[in-house]
Amino acid sequence: MRNATEAQETLSLALERDEYLRVRISDSNGNLVDRTRWVQEVRIYDDVEAFAHGCDLTLHRRIGDDSIAPLMQSPSMIAGGRRVVVEVAFAEIGAGAPGEADWIKVFDGRVDDPQWGGLSNDLTFSCRSRIAALLHDRWLESAHIGEYSGLQQVVMQQLMDAVLGEDAPTLVVIGDPATTIPTYNQRRQSLADALQALADVNGWVVRERWHDPSGDFRLVLYEPDRDQVFPDATFTAADFFEHGDVRLQTLGVRTVVEIEWQENLFGIAEDPDAIAIEGVGRKVLYIDASNDPLITSQAQAQSLAELILRDVSTALVGQSTSHGLFWRVQLGDLYEYPADGEWASESRRMAVVGYEHTITGDPEIPSTTRIDLRGQPSGGAGRWYVRDRRTRERRELFPEETQDPPEPPILVGDVALYYTEGEGPGFFAESDRESSLGGFISTTRIGTGLGNLFRAVTQEEADAGITLYVVIGIANTSEGVPWPAVRGWVEQPTAEGVTIEIGADPAGIVALESESAQGATIADDETAPSGVSFSAPDVVHEGIVIGTLEPETCRLVHVRLVVAEGAEPQITDGRICFATCFPRDASEPES
Numbered sequence: 001m002r003n004a005t006e007a008q009e010t011l012s013l014a015l016e017r018d019e020y021l022r023v024r025i026s027d028s029n030g031n032l033v034d035r036t037r038w039v040q041e042v043r044i045y046d047d048v049e050a051f052a053h054g055c056d057l058t059l060h061r062r063i064g065d066d067s068i069a070p071l072m073q074s075p076s077m078i079a080g081g082r083r084v085v086v087e088v089a090f091a092e093i094g095a096g097a098p099g100e101a102d103w104i105k106v107f108d109g110r111v112d113d114p115q116w117g118g119l120s121n122d123l124t125f126s127c128r129s130r131i132a133a134l135l136h137d138r139w140l141e142s143a144h145i146g147e148y149s150g151l152q153q154v155v156m157q158q159l160m161d162a163v164l165g166e167d168a169p170t171l172v173v174i175g176d177p178a179t180t181i182p183t184y185n186q187r188r189q190s191l192a193d194a195l196q197a198l199a200d201v202n203g204w205v206v207r208e209r210w211h212d213p214s215g216d217f218r219l220v221l222y223e224p225d226r227d228q229v230f231p232d233a234t235f236t237a238a239d240f241f242e243h244g245d246v247r248l249q250t251l252g253v254r255t256v257v258e259i260e261w262q263e264n265l266f267g268i269a270e271d272p273d274a275i276a277i278e279g280v281g282r283k284v285l286y287i288d289a290s291n292d293p294l295i296t297s298q299a300q301a302q303s304l305a306e307l308i309l310r311d312v313s314t315a316l317v318g319q320s321t322s323h324g325l326f327w328r329v330q331l332g333d334l335y336e337y338p339a340d341g342e343w344a345s346e347s348r349r350m351a352v353v354g355y356e357h358t359i360t361g362d363p364e365i366p367s368t369t370r371i372d373l374r375g376q377p378s379g380g381a382g383r384w385y386v387r388d389r390r391t392r393e394r395r396e397l398f399p400e401e402t403q404d405p406p407e408p409p410i411l412v413g414d415v416a417l418y419y420t421e422g423e424g425p426g427f428f429a430e431s432d433r434e435s436s437l438g439g440f441i442s443t444t445r446i447g448t449g450l451g452n453l454f455r456a457v458t459q460e461e462a463d464a465g466i467t468l469y470v471v472i473g474i475a476n477t478s479e480g481v482p483w484p485a486v487r488g489w490v491e492q493p494t495a496e497g498v499t500i501e502i503g504a505d506p507a508g509i510v511a512l513e514s515e516s517a518q519g520a521t522i523a524d525d526e527t528a529p530s531g532v533s534f535s536a537p538d539v540v541h542e543g544i545v546i547g548t549l550e551p552e553t554c555r556l557v558h559v560r561l562v563v564a565e566g567a568e569p570q571i572t573d574g575r576i577c578f579a580t581c582f583p584r585d586a587s588e589p590e591s
Contacts (some may be wrong), residue, residue, distance in 0.1 A: 001211050001231040001233060001328050001329065001330055001333045002212060002327065002328040002329075002330060003212045004328055005029055007247070008090070009263075011090040011091070011092070012090075012326060012327065012328055013235075013239045013323070013324070013326065014090075015238070015324050015366075016093060017090050017091065017092065018090065018091045018092070018093055018095065018363075019088065019089075019090055019325065019330055019363065019366065019367055020089040020090070020091070020097065020098050020363075021032060021036060021042065021086075021087075021359050021360075021361065021367075022036050022086075022087045022088075022089070023035055023036050023038075023039050023042065023057070023085070023086050023087075024036075024083070024084070024085045025077070025078065025083070025084050025085075025096065025111070025246060026081055026082045026083040026084075026517040027075070027077070027082075028075035028076075028079075030083070032083065032085060033267040033362070035059070035077070036061060036361065036362075037063070038059040038060050038068060038361075039057065039059055039060075039223065039259050039361035040058040040059060040060060040122070040219075040359075040360065040361050041057070041058045041094065041358065041359070041360050042055065042057055042058075042086055042107075042315075042357070042359040043055065043056040043057075043356060043357065043358050043359075044086065044106055044107050044256045044356070044357040044359075044408075045131075045354070045355065045357070046331055046354060046355055046379070047122075047286075047331075047353070047354040047372075048331050048332075048352075048353040048354060048379070048380035048382075048555045049130050049380045049381075049382035049383070049463050050207075051192050051196070051207055051208070052128070052129040052131060052132030052207055052208035052209075053107065053129055053132075053136070053208070054062065054109070054127060054128055054129065054132075054253065054535060055084065055086060055109055055126070055127040055129075056123050056124065056125075056126050056127070057082070057084070057124065057125055057126075057127065057160060058122050058123075059078075059122070059123045060121055060122075060123070061116050061120075061121050061122060061123040063120055066157075067119070068123060069116050069123060069457065070114055070116075070243035073335055076263070077265060078111065078114050078125065079111065079114070080112060080113055080114070080125065081110055081111060082110065082111045082112075083108070083109070083110060083111075083130070084107065084108070084109050084110065084111055084127050085105065085107070085108050086105070086106050086107040086108075086359075087103040087104060087105050087106065088103070088104050088106055088327055088359065088367075089102045089103050089104060089326065090102075092297055093155070099104070100408070104327055105216070105217075106128070106327050106357065107127070108129065108130055108131065108216070108217055109128050109130055109132075110127060110128055110129075110130055110132075111125050111127055112125060112126050112127060112128060113125060113126070119496050128215060129171050129208050129360070130217070131208045131217070131219050132192070132208055134164065134167065134169070134191075135160075135190065135191040135192040135195065136190055136191075136192045136422040137190075137191065138163050138164060138190070138191050139163075139188065139190050139192075140159065140163060140186050140187065140188060140189055140191065140194055141188060142184055142186070143185075143187055143188055143189065147184070147186060148184040148186070149181055149182055149183055149184060150180065150181060150432075151177070151179070151180060151181070151182075152177045152179040152180070152181055152198055152199075152201065152202065152221075153171055153173045153177060153186050153206075153221055155181045155198060156195055156198055156221065156321060157171050158242055159186075159194055159195070160191060160195075163191055164191075166588075169218070169219045170218075170219075170581065171219055171220075171221055172214070172218045172219065172220045172221070173220075173221045173222075174220060174221070174222040174223075175223055177202060177204055177221065177223070177408065179201055180196065181201070181294060182293065182294075182296060183293050184198070184293075184294075185231065185293055194588060195586055196383065197294075198294075199221065199379075200383060200387070201244075201294045201304075202303075202307075203223075203304060203307040203308065203311070203379055204221055204222065204223050204305070204315075204379070204395050205220075205221070205222055205379040205380075206219070206220070206221045207219070207220065207224070207331075209330060209331065211467075215556075216545065221425070224332050224377040224379050225332070225334075225377050226307075226310050226311075226376055226377055226378060228334050228351075228377050230334075230554045231334045231335055231336040232333045232334050232335065233328075233335050233336070233347055234335075234336040235335060235336065235337055235338070235551045236338060237338060237340060238538040239323065240320070240321050240322060240323045240324075241322040241323065241324070241368070242322050243319050243321050243322075243343050244320045244321065244322055244336075244370070244533045245264050245318075245320040245533055246318075246319040246320065246343050246344070247317070247318050247508065247510075248316055248317060248373075249317075249508075249523065249547075250277070250279050250280045251509065251547055251548050251550070252312075252381065252547075252548070253274065253280055253283060253312065253313055253519060254283045254285035254309075254312040254313060254381075254384075255270065255271045255274040255275045255281070255283050255284075255309075255313050256268070256269070256270045256271075256275075256282055256283065256284045256285070256308075256309075257269045257283055257284075257285050257286075257287075257305040257308045257309045257312070257384075258269075258284060258285070258286045258287070258533070259286075259287045259289055259295070259301040259302075259304060259305045259308075260286070260287070260289060260290050260307065260586070261289045261290060261292075261295050261296070261297070261298065261301035262290055263290055264271065265298065265301075266301070267298065267300075267301030267302035267303070267304060267305040268302075268305060269302070269306040269308070269309040270304040270309070271309055271313040274313045274432060274476070278311070284389055285312055285384060285385070285388045286391055287307065287308075287384070287387045287388060287391055288289050288391040289301065289494045296396050304413075306343075306523045308384045308519075310376070310378065311379060311380065311381050311384060312384055312385075313382045317348065317350070317374070317375075318350070318353075318372070318373060318375075319337075319343075319350065319372075319373050319374075320370055320371070320372050320373070320533070321337065321370070321371050321373065322368055322369070322370050322371075323368065323369045323370075324366060324367070324368060324369070325357060325359060325366075325367035325368060325369050327357070327369075327370040329355050329364050329369060329371055330352065330354060331352055331353065331354070331355075331378075332351060332352060332377040332378075333351065334349055334350070334351050334352075334376070334377055335350060335351075335352065335373060335546075336348070337350075342457070350373035350374055350375065351373060351374065351375055351376050351377040351378065351518065352371055352372070352373055353372050353373060353374045353375075354371075354372035354382070355369060355370065355371045355372065355415070356369070357369045358370075358418055368408060379394075385468065388573040394524065397485040399437070414476060414477050414478035414481065414483075415445075415474070415475070415476050415477070415478075415549070415578075416442060416445050416474075416475060416477070417445065417472050417473070417474055417475075417553065417576075417578075418431075418441050418443065418445055418446060418472065418473045418474075418554075419431040419432060419433065419435065419442045419444045419446060419469045419472060420435075420436045420438050420439055420440060420441055420442055420472060420473050420519075420556060421435055421436070421439060421440055421442045422435070422437065422438075422439045422440070422521060423439070423440065423516075424439070424440045424514070424515050424516070424517065425440065425513050425514060425515040426440045426441045426510070426513050426514045426515075426518050426554065427440075427441055427442070427443055427475070427477075427512045427513050427554070428440075428442075428443065428444055428511055428513070429442055430443055430444045431443075431444045432444065432450065433451075433453065433454075433470070434455070436453075436470050436471055436472060437470070437471055437521055437522050437523070437524070437525070438505075438519055438520050438521040438522055438529070438556060438558075439471075439473035439517055439521040440514075440517065440519070441473030441474070441475055441522075441554045441556065443520055446472060450506040450573055451471070453503075453559060453561075453576075454468050454470060454525075454561045455468070455525070456569070457563050457567075457569045458569055459569045460486070461563065461569070462563055462566070462567050462568060462569040463565070463566060464565060465564055465566070465567070466526070466563050466566035467526070467528075467560060467561065467562050467563070468525045468526060468560070468563075469521065469522055469525055469526070469527065469529065469558065469559065469560055469561075470525060470527060470558075470559050470561075471505075471519065471520070471521075471529070471556055471558050471559070472555070472556070472557050472559060472576075473518070473555070473556050474486070474488075474546060474552050474554060474555055474557055474578055475512055475549070475553070475554035476512075476527065476549035476550065476551055476552065476553055476554070477512065477551075477552065478551045478552075479551055480551050481547065481551060482548055482549065482550045482551060483490055483549040483580065484548045484580055485547075485548060485580050486545075486546035486547060486548065486578055486579070486581075487537075487540055487541070487542045487543030487544060487545055487546060487548055487578070487579065487580075487581045488502055488504075488535040488537075488544045488546055488557060488576060488577065488578045489502075489538060489539060489540050489542070489543035489544075489576075489577055489586040490502060490536050490537065490538060490574065490575070490576055490577070491538070491574055491575040491576075491577065492536070492538070492574050493573050493574035494573055494574075495568055495573075496567065496568075497563065497564035497565065497566065497568075498561070498562070498563050498564070498565030498567055498574075499511065499536060499561075499562045500536065500557070500559065500560070500561055500562075500574050500576070501534040501535060501536045501560040501562065502534065502535070502544055502557055502558065502559050502576060503529075503532040503534040503535065503544065503557070503558045503559070503560070504532075504544050504545065504546055504555060504556075504557055504558075505518075505519035505529075505532065505555060505556035505557065506519075506520070506531045506532065506559060507520070507555075507556065508547070508555065509546075509547050509548075509549060509550075509553050510552055510553065510554060510555070511552065511553060511556070512552040512554050513552070516562060517554030518555075518556055519555075520532065520556070520558070522523070527561075529534070529558050532558045534558070534560050540577070540579050540581045541581050543578075543581065544557075546578065557576075559576060
């Protein structure tokens with residue numbers, strides 16, 4: 001968790017405080033210029049499966065006669081590659097504006113691809129952190145064998161120095177990795193991927209994160225405290241708004257890890273307690289390291305297998321909790337939340353695996369932080385699922401006589417969206433748009449035409465503004481092929497003032513023909529469901545998590561149509577999309 005002064009600590013969890021935002025963007029000469037007055041919203045996010053944090057900004061494209069659209073100015077105020085620094089400050093109510101020393105940096109990065117157009121007054125762009133952008137964009141462009149060797153951190157720095165020269169960041173090492181790289185065979189890949197491969201040797205983490213001694217974001221190599229007992233913060237019920245999602249998750253768990261470091265020689269680790277849990281059982285994660293020059297001994301394979309097992313077998317309970325803007329959060333923090341008689345009967349300690357700050361340019365709208373928590377501190381499970389998947393893919397490309405036949409790809413006809421109906425069992429009866437209010441998945445597929453989800457909004461309803469709801473089901477009806485890592489996103493309607501949002505039902509993934517309710521039911525299309533968190537992701541890698549749909553399983557999804565007051569009545573267009581996505585080369589997400 002980021003350090004704070006006594007005054008900052010007092011205000012960091014206060015729900016009543018004055019909040020300040022400053023966004024500075026460099027001009028064509030590289031000078032940072034305050035552009036806060038243009039800001040509508042800032043979203044800063046990080047995830048344990050990512051290499052570094054990111055940021056999305058939404059600005060006013062025009063204020064009065066002034067426009068910041070890149071094609072309206074020369075030189076433009078906003079352009080790809082420009083530096084972006086986001087800072088926040090807090091004060092007791094009425095204490096006055098912050099001084100220069102009060103600003104807290106929460107993001108430092110580069111602009112990627114501004115977008116604008118249509119009737120909207122928005123200019124939007126995503127940003128990558130400075131170091132992440134550098135290491136993702138620059139590549140090792142040639143292959144070499146045995147050019148580098150030595151301590152793990154030394155080889156990492158040598159790679160960056162060779163490619164980036166004076167621009168290479170200095171690697172900060174926390175602790176002693178005590179790992180020697182005997183021979184590093186350089187491949188053609190990005191610097192970020194090369195550093196991750198070196199970190200995978202001993203399960204350490206290399207990523208950009210806040211470094212208190214430097215007072216800035218740095219590239220850090222460190223070992224997650226997988227044995228941490230004492231929490232970094234203990235929250236009371238007054239310290240947060242709500243638990244938006246509490247879940248049990250077993251589909252992404254692996255209870256056995258096998259690393260084959262030479263042909264028929266394995267490092268094997270098992271978690272008998274997890275294997276014994278109902279609904280979990282024996283699930284194997286297998287890594288073929290027989291051709292990996294970085295894993296060269298039984299002891300090394302065994303140690304790594306035991307470490308990986310701790311990352312993939314213990315995260316059975318997860319939750320997402322909404323706070324006021326909590327700038328001190330860091331990935332890997334261990335937090336304790338109280339028993340509340342509503343969500344859990346006992347207090348629980350979980351590690352931060354992701355977070356998202358949402359900061360508006362309106363001082364009247366409080367900023368928030370959503371914190372995603374799961375299990376113990378770790379380096380993330382995704383890196384190991386990627387190794388497992390690549391092993392299986394490689395064996396499909398180079399089959400051996402002893403190899404099991406590869407799984408066939410899932411067919412388009414085996415995955416579809418369906419209306420829901422109020423009576424069970426699931427996948428038994430027909431339904432239609434008007435009856436699609438949740439409970440059970442029906443046998444009626446949703447077509448592709450206009451008006452297939454929501455009824456037409458009348459002039460009177462549009463004048464007053466209205467919010468409508470529908471519940472649909474997404475299903476895998478195949479007989480033996482899973483649909484992995486499914487996420488959902490939205491292509492918004494073209495009409496101004498109309499938005500679509502989606503949220504996965506808290507019941508999670510269930511059997512397709514379950515006789516028990518497969519999700520929540522709403523009374524009518526104007527009744528909001530309880531316990532559903534809605535959002536409007538517009539790209540697949542930021543989509544809501546559905547999870548891995550095993551054969552003959554499904555999950556209900558709630559869809560919300562928001563028609564702002566004064567919008568034009570219409571039959572709503574727009575699309576809801578679902579696809580497999582392992583974000584940022586990460587792996588099996590939670591369900």
